[in-house]
Amino acid sequence: MDEAQEETIPTSWWTAPDERAIIRFRNGNLYEGNISMKAMHGDGIYIWADGTVFTGCFKDNEMNGRGMLQWKDDTWYEGDFAGNLRHGKGMYVDSRRQRSYIGEWYNGTKHGRGTIYYSETFKNSYDGQWVYNVRHGYGAREYCPQSVYEGQWDLYIREGKGLMVWPNHDFYRGEWKNGVMSGNGTYIWDTFCNNTLSQPSVIMYRGQWLRGQRHGCGLLQLGLSLGAHYTGEFKHNQKHGAGILVSNNGFILKSKQLFQDGNLDTNSDDVDISNAKGIKYDQTVEPYKFDIIDNSVGFRYHVKQAIKNIDKQQQIRQAMINKFIESNKKLYENLRLSDRDEIDENIPDDLIEFELRALDNSLRCYESDLKRIYYKYCTLCNSKKINFTPILIRLYLWQMYYDCNIHEKGLTLVQIDNIFAQNPRWLASSPHDPFEPVYYWQFIHSLISVANKLYAKRVLPGPKPDTILANAFRKFMDKDILPGVTQQKGE
Structure with a gap:
């Protein structure tokens, strides 16, 4: 017998051989599978008294490795385990609420990158980063087939930079705070998918926001295809303060107090409105059509x-x-x-x-x-x-x-x-x-x-x-x- 054999023989005296066994616990639980050193170790099936079933890998009496955990209400999880907890990558399906999650787990919680579907149609979902079961970080939230948000989250709240599309096809890209538009951003009304080589005329605002309203300095394009736009100050969603108004024929109005609460301030000392008699303005139809009749401007x-x-x-x-x-x-x-x-x-x-x-x-x-x-x-x-x-x-x-x-x-x-x-x-x-x-x-x-x-x-x-x-x-x-x-x- 060589030296290698002499070294391995004594260790086998202290190692219990692997075997399969059926273990019935006093609380009604049942285990059937491999054991090692009198512990559940290897492939096996564990059945709880309430009907919950785990099929997969065990290590030292704990669920560890790949496996599938099924609850009696047909909710189930298939993926990685560590220390009896979902840990690693796996899929969770909640049959009661028709929800499913596939992604990363940490100590039994959704943590890392993952996708959750809130309905069986897969049209209500979130795909992004999680921190201890909470949407946090960067991710995309689809509310319905026509509405989606993609950007940064803070504890389930839109916070930071992100892009939002509403069911009416309005579009916003910019900064968010406490779930609403705040900071710098661009808002476009009635967007659509343009697969042509033509540039469309759009109604767009690009500038500052505060608590979901246009507030501060910004540019409002009126979408008339003729270049009409307003650049200046806004207050609570209305044009207010200093600004420059360019009409659909290039006529320019400029004043330190051009608008007052959304209306042209004709009382301002420095506003030039001598050629603006043809302006047709209706605050109720913003954003916002007006016309200037004089075609010879410039x-x-x-x-x-x-x-x-x-x-x-x-x-x-x-x-x-x-x-x-x-x-x-x-x-x-x-x-x-x-x-x-x-x-x-x-x-x-x-x-x-x-x-x-x-x-x-x-x-x-x-x-x-x-x-x-x-x-x-x-x-x-x-x-x-x-x-x-x-x-x-x-x-x-x-x-x-x-x-x-x-x-x-x-x-x-x-x-x-x-x-x-x-x-x-x-x-x-x-x-x-x-x-x-x-x-x-x-x-x-x-x-x-x-x-x-x-x-x-x-x-x-x-x-x-x-x-x-x-x-x-x-x-x-x-x-x-x-x-x-x-x-x-x-x-």
């Missing part, structure tokens, strides 16, 4: 630029203006003046007003074509009809100018972007961002800017109705835009 800038480009030499320019006044002096008394930006004092007001009227009339003549073109390029890459109001993006605007061969006339896309960005009132955030929204009123300004660059006369017009900018715009539309949009380039 066109004075184009006229000013066109006239400035006539000639850079002041003496020649003044002589041409004097000649224009002489040939049209009989018509001055019938022209209406309106509020305007500051312009060169040598340019007669009547010339500006006549150019504005002529340009406005030209735009009205092409209005249906302009709207059709705008919508066409908003939906440029869509093969199916959409059911929302789209917004043009700069990438598709570039495509339109490319289709119209503007680059062949010596004007590049970069130059077009730079021309548009020169006027801060046109609100171009990033002049060369291909995905920046281009609202309809910005689209019109872009067209006029290009027409001015390509076709505006460098001399003053003759007797009325000859014009500088309106003629340039009509020529641009007839020669370039209308023919060009019918022959789309690329695939």
